Amino acid sequence: xxxxxxxxxxxxxxxxxxxxxxxxxxxxxxxxxxxxxxxxxxxxxxxxxxxxxxxx
Amino acid sequence: xxxxxxxxxxxxxxxxxxxxxxxxxxxxxxxxxxxxxxxxxxxxxxxxxxxxxxxxxxxxxxxxxxxxxxxxxxxxxxxxxxxxxxxxxxxxxxxxxxxxxxxxxxxxxxxxxxxxxxxxxxxxxxxxxxxxxxxxxxxxxxxxxxxxxxxxxxxxxxxxxxxxxxxxxxxxxxxxxxxxxxxxxxxxxxxxxxxxxxxxxxxxxxxxxxxxxxxxxxxxxxxxxxxxxxxxxxxxxxxxxxxxxxxxxxxxxxxxxxxxxxxxxxxxxxxxxxxxxxxxxxxxxxxxxxxxxxxxxxxxxxxxxxxxxxxxxxxxxxxxxxxxxxxxxxxxxxxxxxxxxxxxxxxxxxxxxxxxxxxxxxxxxxxxxxxxxxxxxxxxxxxxxxxxxxxx
Numbered sequence: 259x260x261x262x263x264x265x266x267x268x269x270x271x272x273x274x275x276x277x278x279x280x281x282x283x284x285x286x287x288x289x290x291x292x293x294x295x296x297x298x299x300x301x302x303x304x305x306x307x308x309x310x311x312x313x314x
Numbered sequence: 315x316x317x318x319x320x321x322x323x324x325x326x327x328x329x330x331x332x333x334x335x336x337x338x339x340x341x342x343x344x345x346x347x348x349x350x351x352x353x354x355x356x357x358x359x360x361x362x363x364x365x366x367x368x369x370x371x372x373x374x375x376x377x378x379x380x381x382x383x384x385x386x387x388x389x390x391x392x393x394x395x396x397x398x399x400x401x402x403x404x405x406x407x408x409x410x411x412x413x414x415x416x417x418x419x420x421x422x423x424x425x426x427x428x429x430x431x432x433x434x435x436x437x438x439x440x441x442x443x444x445x446x447x448x449x450x451x452x453x454x455x456x457x458x459x460x461x462x463x464x465x466x467x468x469x470x471x472x473x474x475x476x477x478x479x480x481x482x483x484x485x486x487x488x489x490x491x492x493x494x495x496x497x498x499x500x501x502x503x504x505x506x507x508x509x510x511x512x513x514x515x516x517x518x519x520x521x522x523x524x525x526x527x528x529x530x531x532x533x534x535x536x537x538x539x540x541x542x543x544x545x546x547x548x549x550x551x552x553x554x555x556x557x558x559x560x561x562x563x564x565x566x567x568x569x570x571x572x573x574x575x576x577x578x579x580x581x582x583x584x585x586x587x588x589x590x591x592x593x594x595x596x597x598x599x600x601x602x603x604x605x606x607x608x609x610x611x612x613x614x615x616x617x618x619x620x621x622x623x624x625x626x627x628x629x630x631x632x633x634x635x636x637x638x639x640x641x642x643x644x645x646x647x648x649x650x651x652x653x654x655x656x657x658x659x660x661x662x663x664x665x666x667x668x669x670x671x672x673x674x675x676x677x678x679x680x681x682x683x684x685x686x687x688x689x690x691x692x693x694x695x696x697x698x699x700x701x702x703x704x705x706x
Contacts, residue, residue, distance in 0.1 A: 269323055269326070269329055269330070270330075271330035271331075273323060274323060274328055274329065274330045274331055275330075275331065277320055277323040277324050278328075278331060278336065278339060280320070281324060282339055282340055282343040283343055286343070286347075287343070287347045287350075290347065290351075291351070294351075294407060295407075295411060297404075297407065298404075298407035298408045298409075298410055298411035299408075299411045301404055301405070301407065301408035301411075302408040302409075302411050302412050305408060309444075309448055310444055310445040310448040310449065311400070311402075311405050311445075311448060311449055312448050312449060
């Protein structure tokens with residue numbers, strides 16, 4: 259699989275798996291939670307400015 | 315592995331992991347995340363979670379157990395989040411974020427004792443009342459629906475109220491405050507304010523011939539020794555000082571009374587049920603104390619009224635030079651105590667003879683002392699549509 263010309267940019271299967279797990283199991287879930295929290299926070303701040311949510 | 319090299323791997327097409335593995339892995343991670351997120355959200359939406367804080371467990375949770383939302387015929391009960399966490403997703407998330415304030419309060423012990431809780435209760439309750447008022451008690455109506463109510467099964471008294479509320483799509487909490495927890499002590503401080511009014515408004519020196527206004531309900535007597543009671547002077551009522559004898563004042567109280575019966579109740583003016591005070595049976599029939607003048611018949615009731623002057627004695631005190639400060643106090647107390655539950659009607663929304671019925675009907679919802687009641691009622695009557703320039 260490895261050719262001589264690509265030796266410099268060699269990425270092992272272990273490294274790639276680690277990277278995959280890092281983003282799928284840690285980074286993206288964390289960012290999602292942060293995003294939802296941020297969204298909730300913004301809505302809360304809007305409610306402070308414009309009053310509690312009305313009647314639907 | 316350094317962060318730049320990791321970043322480079324992430325940015326490049328994979329060389330070892332197949333498209334299938336990546337897709338499956340991402341999909342699985344998504345499923346797990348979604349499940350975990352909702353499990354976590356649900357876990358914070360349980361009563362166990364709420365009462366894991368002593369503040370909730372010891373106060374509001376105990377009070378709930380005395381109410382119909384805890385135990386009832388049908389065996390359906392409301393838990394904390396049913397009423398206090400919005401069910402709509404966006405509002406729910408916003409409420410969860412808002413709870414960071416509660417975490418803060420928990421950490422710093424803002425309401426860690428019953429006393430602190432009671433002190434804060436009105437403020438806390440008002441937040442919830444505001445929320446319910448804005449969404450028309452949406453959380454109540456997730457279970458209670460006007461369309462599903464069988465009005466015929468209600469008592470007659472309830473029917474009248476509930477049909478009217480349904481017509482107007484009224485918010486439940488407009489009337490049902492305190493349904494699941496004790497009501498805040500809303501009028502703490504009113505008596506204190508009254509004492510303050512008396513202190514600042516009462517005059518110490520009196521001049522004969524001048525008119526003064528009673529700050530509170532005051533006893534009146536037949537004699538300068540203040541030994542024989544002659545009745546009671548109502549609050550915010552003008553009296554003219556005729557004579558000063560030490561600590562006693564001889565005063566003249568003018569007004570109108572109905573001739574039917576003993577004529578004990580003195581009203582301020584012909585046809586108006588604005589009380590100036592009442593006389594004892596003996597005093598009311600004593601010509602030496604009470605002199606009568608012209609008589610008129612009230613068309614509304616067919617009753618005859620008589621203008622009178624009562625000359626009685628009273629203690630020199632609790633009198634003000636004008637009604638200004640008394641009305642200020644009454645206005646403030648009226649606005650603050652009534653607005654806790656509803657928008658209070660304008661003073662000139664009713665006429666002077668309608669106010670007593672309206673006012674007395676609401677008294678059971680508040681705990682005003684007798685003097686405050688008298689002052690506020692009189693304030694309302696004297697600022698009613700009968701005395702207001704812009705009629706309502």
